[in-house]
Amino acid sequence: MHTAKEKLFYDAVVVGGGIAGVEAAINIGNNNLKVLLIEKDLTLGGKMILLSKVFPTLDCGACITTPKLSEVARHPNVTIFTYSEVKNINKQDKNYFKINVTKKARYVEESNCTGCQLCEDACPVVVPDQYQYGMVGRKAAYIPFNIASPRIASIDIDSCTLCGACEKACPTSCIDFTQKDEDYEVVAKTVVMATGFELFNPNKIPRLSFESKNVITSMEMERLLAPTRPYNHVIRPSDGKAPDRLAYVLCTGSRDLTVGNPMCSQICCMYSIKQAQLLMGALPMADVTIYYIDIRSFGKGFEEFYEQAKGMGVNFVKGKIGKITENEEGNLILRYEDINTGKLKEVEHDLVVLSVGALAHQEPACLFPEGEWKKDIYNFAYQKDLFYTPSLSSIEGVFLAGTTSGPMDIPDAILSAGAASMEAIRYLKQASLEL
Amino acid sequence: MEDKKRETFKIKRETHQVSQEVKDGLKAYNKIKKQIVEAIGDEELTIPQIAEKLSMSKPETLYYVMSLLKFGIVQTAGIDDMDEYYFYKLKK
Numbered sequence: 001m002h003t004a005k006e007k008l009f010y011d012a013v014v015v016g017g018g019i020a021g022v023e024a025a026i027n028i029g030n031n032n033l034k035v036l037l038i039e040k041d042l043t044l045g046g047k048m049i050l051l052s053k054v055f056p057t058l059d060c061g062a063c064i065t066t067p068k069l070s071e072v073a074r075h076p077n078v079t080i081f082t083y084s085e086v087k088n089i090n091k092q093d094k095n096y097f098k099i100n101v102t103k104k105a106r107y108v109e110e111s112n113c114t115g116c117q118l119c120e121d122a123c124p125v126v127v128p129d130q131y132q133y134g135m136v137g138r139k140a141a142y143i144p145f146n147i148a149s150p151r152i153a154s155i156d157i158d159s160c161t162l163c164g165a166c167e168k169a170c171p172t173s174c175i176d177f178t179q180k181d182e183d184y185e186v187v188a189k190t191v192v193m194a195t196g197f198e199l200f201n202p203n204k205i206p207r208l209s210f211e212s213k214n215v216i217t218s219m220e221m222e223r224l225l226a227p228t229r230p231y232n233h234v235i236r237p238s239d240g241k242a243p244d245r246l247a248y249v250l251c252t253g254s255r256d257l258t259v260g261n262p263m264c265s266q267i268c269c270m271y272s273i274k275q276a277q278l279l280m281g282a283l284p285m286a287d288v289t290i291y292y293i294d295i296r297s298f299g300k301g302f303e304e305f306y307e308q309a310k311g312m313g314v315n316f317v318k319g320k321i322g323k324i325t326e327n328e329e330g331n332l333i334l335r336y337e338d339i340n341t342g343k344l345k346e347v348e349h350d351l352v353v354l355s356v357g358a359l360a361h362q363e364p365a366c367l368f369p370e371g372e373w374k375k376d377i378y379n380f381a382y383q384k385d386l387f388y389t390p391s392l393s394s395i396e397g398v399f400l401a402g403t404t405s406g407p408m409d410i411p412d413a414i415l416s417a418g419a420a421s422m423e424a425i426r427y428l429k430q431a432s433l434e435l
Numbered sequence: 436m437e438d439k440k441r442e443t444f445k446i447k448r449e450t451h452q453v454s455q456e457v458k459d460g461l462k463a464y465n466k467i468k469k470q471i472v473e474a475i476g477d478e479e480l481t482i483p484q485i486a487e488k489l490s491m492s493k494p495e496t497l498y499y500v501m502s503l504l505k506f507g508i509v510q511t512a513g514i515d516d517m518d519e520y521y522f523y524k525l526k527k
Contacts, residue, residue, distance in 0.1 A: 121506075124461060124464075124465070125457070125460070125461055125464070126460075126464045126502055127460065128498075135498070135501070136498065136501045136502050136505055137464075137498065137499070137501075137502035137505070138505075157447075157451065158454075158457075159457055159460075160453070160457070161453050161457055161458065161461055162444045162447055162448050162451065162453055163444070164442065164444035164445070167442070167443060167444050175443070175444075176443050177443035177444045177446060177447035178443050178446055178447070213494045230501060230505070231497075231501050231504075232501075232504060232511045232521060233511075233521065235497075235521070237494060237497065238493060238494050238497075239482055239483055239486075239493040239494070239497065239520075240481065240482030240483070240493070240496075240497045240500075240520060240521065241482075241519050241520055242514070242518060242519055242520070242521070244519075285518065
């Protein structure tokens with residue numbers, strides 16, 4: 001059910017509310033231009049807000065993200081649509097874009113919700129929590145996590161029994177089951193695409209036994225290490241045991257032609273080293289081994305960070321994993337080729353983390369008329385001039401921020417967002433557009 | 436006005452069918468929650484011990500115990516002598 005379409009006018013629309021999209025929206029808004037920031041999820045922050053810490057400084061990820069989210073939330077020139085889906089983006093003529101957006105019903109009046117979580121306490125339904133990768137449950141009436149922005153409840157209507165407990169418990173009467181999806185037609189002079197990246201699905205490599213409970217992805221480990229973690233401690237998902245022999249498998253879904261991704265994801269080596277260091281703190285008696293093809297520590301302070309991990313006792317093995325099998329105790333047998341000796345070896349670990357690569361998001365291509373959104377050979381956004389103007393897309397007036405154009409770490413994503421917003425502002429000023 | 440607003444779930448019931456899967460899920464959760472609460476009511480247990488007592492798989496037991504921990508019903512009560520498994524008890 002949808003309400004009638006409403007028409008809105010903005011100077012710029014930013015698609016994607018991760019760290020790059022938020023940065024771009026703030027920059028454009030700071031130049032007295034009206035911005036609409038559209039995020040498909042219930043909260044801003046993208047993948048970054050889910051991280052435990054960031055490399056190579058080991059700063060708290062949430063502590064860096066939340067001030068930016070707070071800044072964008074109270075920016076007078078930025079309007080935020082969360083839980084909203086961009087249906088399509090059409091360039092009408094040289095001067096403006098028409099963007100169809102659906103704001104999905106939260107069944108909660110955003111302006112009245114205080115984030116008290118009384119609805120959550122009252123809700124009797126428990127379903128797997130998608131923000132914790134299903135490792136723990138959440139209620140059908142829920143706030144994604146404590147540092148969600150906006151910190152507003154939402155009703156998962158597909159899991160709701162319509163018992164009314166949340167509505168009765170709400171002290172501000174903001175639960176409203178009569179809400180409907182709202183359609184908007186947004187007219188904007190420029191668009192910044194900050195749609196981010198997707199993580200590789202390890203099920204595409206059956207020999208890595210991702211179906212085993214004790215084989216997890218690096219993003220799941222991020223959650224296990226984060227302050228808003230699903231468990232009370234770092235424990236195995238199979239039986240709650242504190243692991244003492246952990247393994248990281250680098251290049252899972254990266255630099256691998258067999259899964260169609262020959263590109264290095266640029267972040268996996270460093271986030272794995274970061275997690276290994278954090279694990280040495282969380283599990284002081286544990287052995288952490290990183291199986292790698294090459295360690296690519298190319299950024300500022302990265303090599304020192306790598307050396308620091310070695311100094312802390314992280315074991316680095318230059319080896320290519322052939323197969324992972326699970327034994328009766330739930331432990332994992334890693335069969336690998338020791339690249340230095342050329343010999344095949346087998347080692348037992350009790351938790352394996354697959355350092356999954358970054359893939360291009362499929363969403364942008366579907367938003368534009370067929371053929372307009374060009375992609376590079378890796379399916380990321382085509383950059384018109386990689387060296388001089390890396391933020392320019394194949395469509396005039398559409399700019400690229402963050403990992404829309406390729407894998408990069410957080411500082412680079414913020415730099416890219418800065419460049420994209422600067423290009424968007426220049427485009428707006430040069431064209432002197434009139435709607 | 437307020438009373439009317441507080442019953443919007445009834446209006447939604449007229450157009451939205453709650454699936455059998457959702458109803459079954461709620462029943463299953465309540466049953467398991469009761470079993471876990473009874474199991475650790477008098478003694479502190481690890482995940483494998485709770486799983487054995489409930490004849491449930493260990494991953495499923497962990498999921499429910501951790502959910503109850505998140506909802507403030509269960510709390511951690513130390514670790515075993517081998518530093519392997521945490522004990523869980525009811526939060527009182």
